[in-house]
Amino acid sequence: MKKLKISLLLLLSLMLVVVTACSNSDKTAKDGKKDVKLQFFVSGDNVEGGALAAMAKKYTDETGVEIEVVDVPYSDMATRITNMVQAGNPPALARTSGFNPVWKDSLGDLDSTLKDKSVREDLAIKDEEGKVKAIPIDLTAVGLFINKDLFDKAGVEYPQTEDDIWTWDEFVAALETVLDKTDARYGLVMDQSDHRLSTMLYQFGSKGFYEENGKYTTNPETKKGLEYFFKLNDNKIMPKAVWSAGEDPSSMFKSGQVAAYYSGVWQIKDFEKNIKNFEWASVYMPYEKVRATNLGGNYIVKFEGSGVEEEAQKFIDWLYTKENYQEAASLGGYLPVVEGAEVDYGVGEAGTKAYEIYQNEMASSDPIAAKLKAERDVLQLTSEKTPGSAIKDNIVKALNGEQSIDDAIKNSAEALTKAYSK
Amino acid sequence: MTTRRKDKNHKWALAFVIVNMVLFTLFFAWPGVLGVYYSFTDYTGISANFIGLENYVNLFQDKSFYKAMGRTFLYTVLSVPLLYVFSLLISVLLVNKYTKGKGIAKIIFFFPWLISPLVAGVIFRWMFGESFGFINYALGLIGIDPISWSSDGNMALMVVLFATIWGGTAFNMLIMMSALMNIPKSYYEAADIDGANGWQKFLNITLPSLKPTTFMVILLSVIHSMKEFAMVQSLTNGGPGTDNTFLVQYIYQTGFDQRNIGYASAVSMVLFVILLLFALINMKVEERSKI
Incomplete structure (x- = not known):
C-alpha cells in the first residue's frame, strides 16, 4: 500500500513535469473542425x-x-x-x-x-x-521627409519634381540655412540601420559589399560616402546620439525640431495620423553620383x-x-x-x-539596391551563418571612436566573408 | 524497528524532493552540460562540429571580449559598494526610532524593485535622453548646457549605475532591515551606559552584527551585477558603440545576433568560472571570519 502511494506520487510528479514542459503544444491535440x-x-x-x-x-x-x-x-x-x-x-x-x-x-x-x-x-x-x-x-523603399514648416519659415526651397533634385552638398547647405534661420535643433536624423545608411552610400556611388574571388569587398566610393556621413554626425547637422547610442530618430522628427528625416515609406501612415503640430512632406532624396533608394x-x-x-x-x-x-x-x-x-x-x-515620390524613386534607382536585396534575402534562408548587423555595428564603433573608417570597412567585409563565403 | 522507520522516511524524503530533482536535472543540469558541450563546437543552431578548444583560443585573443569583461568588472566594482552603502543607509534610517513616516517611506523605496528591469531601462532612457530627455531639458531651464548622457561612454555608465542603485536598493534593504531589527537591544543599552555616541554604536555594534548579512548581500550583488543584462539592454543597448557592453550582452550578441552559439557558450563558461571563483572566495572568507 505504502509502495503504491509512493509510486503514485512519483508518477504524479513526473506527469507534472511533462505537462509543464509540453503545455505549449496542446493545440494539435484538439482537432475538431470548429476549433481550428x-x-x-x-x-x-x-x-x-x-x-x-x-x-x-x-x-x-x-x-x-x-x-x-x-x-x-x-x-x-x-x-x-x-x-x-x-x-x-x-x-x-x-x-x-x-x-x-x-x-x-x-x-x-x-x-x-x-x-x-x-x-x-x-x-x-x-x-x-x-x-x-x-x-x-x-x-x-527608403526616402526622405522634411519638416515643411521649418523649410518654409527659413525660405529654403526643396525639389518639387524629379528635374530639380538636389546634390548632397546642396541638401546639407539647405539644412544649414534652416538651422540658422529657425529654432530647429538638428538638421537631419537617420534611422540607425544598415539599410538606410547603405542607401546613402549607393547615392555616393558605392556598390555595397559584394563577393569577389571568395572574399567580400567594396569599392572606394563606400569610404567616400562614409566619410561624408561621419562629417554630418557633428551634433549640429545630425545628433550623434542616434547612431552611436541608439536614440530614437522618429520621435525626434515628430517633435518638430528636426528639419529632415532619412527613413522610408512605412512612416507615411504613421506621420499622417500622429503629426499634428507641423506640416511634413516627402521629398526626393539627394544624390552624389547616382540616384538610389533601397528596397x-x-x-x-x-x-x-x-x-x-x-x-x-x-x-x-x-x-x-x-x-x-x-x-x-x-x-x-x-x-x-x-x-x-x-x-x-x-x-x-x-x-x-x-507615395508617388516613392514610386518614382524606385523607378529611377540604381539597380544595385534591388540586386543586393535579393541576394541577401536568399542568403538569410540558405546560409547557416549570419553576419548579423555587422556593417552597422562596425560603423557605430567607428563613429564612437573605437576604430577608424578603414577598419570598419575591413571588419564588415571580413564578417560577411566569414558568414557567406563558401 | 528503528531501521525500518528510517527507511520509510528515506522514501518519503525522496518522494518529496523528486519533483525538484527532476526539474533541476531537466532545466538546470542538462542545459549546463549542453552549454559545456557547445563551447567545444561551432554550433550555429543548426549543426555542430567538434572543434576542440578553438573557441577558447579565439576567445582569449578577442579584444571585444576583454573589453566587455573589463567593463563588467568596472561596473561591478562601482555598483556593489554603492548598492551596499545606499541600502545600509536607507535601512538604518528606516529602523531608527526617530524616523517619521516609515510606512510610506518603505513603500516608496520598495517600489522600484517591483518594476521590471526592462521598464526601468526605458524610464531612465527617457529621463536621460540626450537630445530630448527630461534631465537635459531641466538642466536647460536653469541655464546648464545639455550633458552627453548617451553618447559619452562614461556618462552612460553613470546613468546605468544610477539606474542599478535605484532598482536594486530595495531588495538589499529588505534583507538588511530584518537583520538590523534582530540585533539585540541590550548591546545598545550597554553601550549607552558606557557613554558611546551614535557613530561609535554603529561602527562597533551595528556593522559587526551585520557581518553575515553583509556577506550574503555582497555575494548576491556581485553575481547580479556580473550578470546584468535586461536593464542595460533597454537603457543603452551596450552603447555608445560597444563602450558599455557587459559580458551577458556580449554573449547575447554573439549567440543570437551572429548565431555563433558555440562561441557564446564558451564565453558563458568563462563567466561561470569567474562567478564560481568569487562565490568560493566569499565563502572561505566568511568561514574564516566565523572562527
Whole structure:
C-alpha cells in the first residue's frame, strides 16, 4: 500500500513535469473542425501589423476560422520562430522580414499563390530546387521627409519634381540655412540601420559589399560616402546620439525640431495620423553620383507541421485575392506587390504625393539596391551563418571612436566573408 | 524497528524532493552540460562540429571580449559598494526610532524593485535622453548646457549605475532591515551606559552584527551585477558603440545576433568560472571570519 502511494506520487510528479514542459503544444491535440485556430506571427507597428490583424479578423467574420495574431518585434521574430520550429511546434503563418536557415525544410511551398494571384515573382524567395519559400506581402523603399514648416519659415526651397533634385552638398547647405534661420535643433536624423545608411552610400556611388574571388569587398566610393556621413554626425547637422547610442530618430522628427528625416515609406501612415503640430512632406532624396533608394519589405511564409497547413493556405489565397489585398495594402500603407492592384491609401494630398515620390524613386534607382536585396534575402534562408548587423555595428564603433573608417570597412567585409563565403 | 522507520522516511524524503530533482536535472543540469558541450563546437543552431578548444583560443585573443569583461568588472566594482552603502543607509534610517513616516517611506523605496528591469531601462532612457530627455531639458531651464548622457561612454555608465542603485536598493534593504531589527537591544543599552555616541554604536555594534548579512548581500550583488543584462539592454543597448557592453550582452550578441552559439557558450563558461571563483572566495572568507 505504502509502495503504491509512493509510486503514485512519483508518477504524479513526473506527469507534472511533462505537462509543464509540453503545455505549449496542446493545440494539435484538439482537432475538431470548429476549433481550428491559426497562429499568425506578425511584426510591424500598429499600422503595418495592424492591417493584417484587421484582415485576419475580417477572415474570421467571413469564414469562422479563428486566427490568433501574435505581435512580435522585428528583432525577435527570427529567434522566436526558430525556437518554435526546433521544438516541432511552428506557427501556421508569419509576416516577417528576417529568416533563419532552420526554417528551410519547414516552409511550405507557396508556388500556387504566387502564380494564381500574380504576385511579383522577382521579389519571392526560392530555394535551390526552385520551390517558393516566401512571397512578398509589401514592398518598402527608403526616402526622405522634411519638416515643411521649418523649410518654409527659413525660405529654403526643396525639389518639387524629379528635374530639380538636389546634390548632397546642396541638401546639407539647405539644412544649414534652416538651422540658422529657425529654432530647429538638428538638421537631419537617420534611422540607425544598415539599410538606410547603405542607401546613402549607393547615392555616393558605392556598390555595397559584394563577393569577389571568395572574399567580400567594396569599392572606394563606400569610404567616400562614409566619410561624408561621419562629417554630418557633428551634433549640429545630425545628433550623434542616434547612431552611436541608439536614440530614437522618429520621435525626434515628430517633435518638430528636426528639419529632415532619412527613413522610408512605412512612416507615411504613421506621420499622417500622429503629426499634428507641423506640416511634413516627402521629398526626393539627394544624390552624389547616382540616384538610389533601397528596397525592403516583408514576406508571408507558411509552416509545415503546424497541423493546420490547409487552412493556412486557404487564408493566404484569400488574403492575396485582389480586393482583399488592396484593402490590406490601403490599411497598412504598403506599396503593392500584386500586379494590377490599385491602392487607395486614403491619406489626403500630401500622402498621395508622397507615395508617388516613392514610386518614382524606385523607378529611377540604381539597380544595385534591388540586386543586393535579393541576394541577401536568399542568403538569410540558405546560409547557416549570419553576419548579423555587422556593417552597422562596425560603423557605430567607428563613429564612437573605437576604430577608424578603414577598419570598419575591413571588419564588415571580413564578417560577411566569414558568414557567406563558401 | 528503528531501521525500518528510517527507511520509510528515506522514501518519503525522496518522494518529496523528486519533483525538484527532476526539474533541476531537466532545466538546470542538462542545459549546463549542453552549454559545456557547445563551447567545444561551432554550433550555429543548426549543426555542430567538434572543434576542440578553438573557441577558447579565439576567445582569449578577442579584444571585444576583454573589453566587455573589463567593463563588467568596472561596473561591478562601482555598483556593489554603492548598492551596499545606499541600502545600509536607507535601512538604518528606516529602523531608527526617530524616523517619521516609515510606512510610506518603505513603500516608496520598495517600489522600484517591483518594476521590471526592462521598464526601468526605458524610464531612465527617457529621463536621460540626450537630445530630448527630461534631465537635459531641466538642466536647460536653469541655464546648464545639455550633458552627453548617451553618447559619452562614461556618462552612460553613470546613468546605468544610477539606474542599478535605484532598482536594486530595495531588495538589499529588505534583507538588511530584518537583520538590523534582530540585533539585540541590550548591546545598545550597554553601550549607552558606557557613554558611546551614535557613530561609535554603529561602527562597533551595528556593522559587526551585520557581518553575515553583509556577506550574503555582497555575494548576491556581485553575481547580479556580473550578470546584468535586461536593464542595460533597454537603457543603452551596450552603447555608445560597444563602450558599455557587459559580458551577458556580449554573449547575447554573439549567440543570437551572429548565431555563433558555440562561441557564446564558451564565453558563458568563462563567466561561470569567474562567478564560481568569487562565490568560493566569499565563502572561505566568511568561514574564516566565523572562527
